Amino acid sequence: MPFDYLHFPENPFAIQQAQQELIAARNRNSMFPVIQQQAQTDLARSSVGLQSDQAKLAAEYKGRLDGVIAQATAGISDPNQRRMAGADAVTRAVNAGIVPPDYAASALGGANGDIDWNAISNQAVEGQGNTAELQAQFGSPQTQDIGGQQVTTVTKVGPEGATKDLVGGNASILNNTLTPGQKIARVPTINQQTGAPETVPVGSLYGATGEPNAQGGALPTGLPPGAEGAFNVSGAGNAQQALALQNLAGGVNNRKALLGNLQGALDSFQPGPQSDFWKGLGQLAQEYKVPIPGAPPADKTAAQEAFAKMATQLAQQQFQSLGGTGTDAKLDSAIHTSPSEFLSKAGNQEIIAMLKGNEDAVAAQNDAWQRWQQADPVRHGPQSFGNFQAQFNKIYDPRVFQAQYLSPQQRATMLKGMAPAEQTKFKAEYKKAVQLGWVQ
């Protein structure tokens, strides 16, 4: 079996054979000048014949070298590796006695222009084979960018000029992919849940291999039919609520001052179920300037009158904050949750504490709403109030705000009324409220 000089390093079992070939080649090389001299002597009989035979010999050697170099460099793309492989092939050719060493040295050095190393290197750049011949044989691939994909077809023009689809359709379909920079670029869209304008990264529209995701690689630029009207109604409602909160928050200080006055007035008269009777007796005594036994002094009567007036004002304000437009039910509700001269002092104190806590809660909610809007002015507009309120309610417990106005005994009573798990939750929420600065 002939030894494969060009591939022997890949065959470890050929090492011994390679060594023997190397030794044999050296022996042949050492004999070659003698053979060559003999040949030259034979050829020297005729100068014309000598020149002719030398040219034939050189052409023969060149053909051999071209063959081994082409075989050795096939499939190698790196220009320098092609040259190295070519030199190696020439050396093997010398060792095998295919070409004489003097001719090989001259050819390797480019002394006679027998080996054009630049051409050998450049073939790697130009590619193997004749492109025109390949296309004539196997057809011409054409790739078309249809937007999201690169579709390749292979067609061949026949002798009669007709175009033939060689693969019967698309040869390949490759999804266009995005660069990292393109992936993080943001594009505007409409949030289909809230209807708010927003931006999303382009990369979120496509999968890892460039296929469009559930959104089909496209972004909604508007709302589904009918959704706009619904969003308008919903958005208007949200915006109205947001405005109401701001208006309510604007009156927090007034109402807290009123509640403070109510609390102060509680010490100036005796509230309770019979307070109206005693107030009337005091008013009578004042009007007729007569001492009536048991009638309250003038200042206590005045304090009671003032308390009643302030309680009515507070009820009216609460009525307004509830969005009241004059229905009896809302006014009745406001009156029954307000302090009253007819309630006991302790009862009034508890109601006042609760209402003060509520006012703090309103202020805290408004403060959170302002921060929510500042955090993302585009998405957190008035139409997002519903979403904000849902988030706020997760961390809002009105009792936390009320507790700070209760006496220690009242707080203990409030906690006692809670289940153990509810107590734990309440304490955690209280700590959170302190951290947020909502309560002192």
Next chain:
Amino acid sequence: MNPFLQNGPPGPQGAPQQAPAPPQLTPEQIQTAHSQGEMFLSSLMDLVSKPRGQLTKQDAFQSAADLIGKGLFSDPQAKMKLVGQLTQLPDDETALRQALGQEVLQASHMMSGFKVLAAQAAQQQGGGNAV
């Protein structure tokens, strides 16, 4: 000019031999020699790849200086031998190419020898392909 002749098998024009003396090189030494041999051969190929009419002896001097800068010919004797060979290079380009072609042949032959040695080392270590 070949810096690897001291330890490697003789060149293609050496005297007939019965058997090559097995060089006692470690795999690391073989790898280093192979790497330096590639550098040397690549440098020679750069020279002979120059278009005809543009190759001078000065180019060969410059290449030798670059190789020394990369750590080749570090042995003082090898360096002296190199300088001696460089001074004997012909001025004529065709003759210069012939001389350099001879160096290419020898260097390439040496590379084949290193491949054989590397294959032997790989076989001794339990099989596997060579360089």
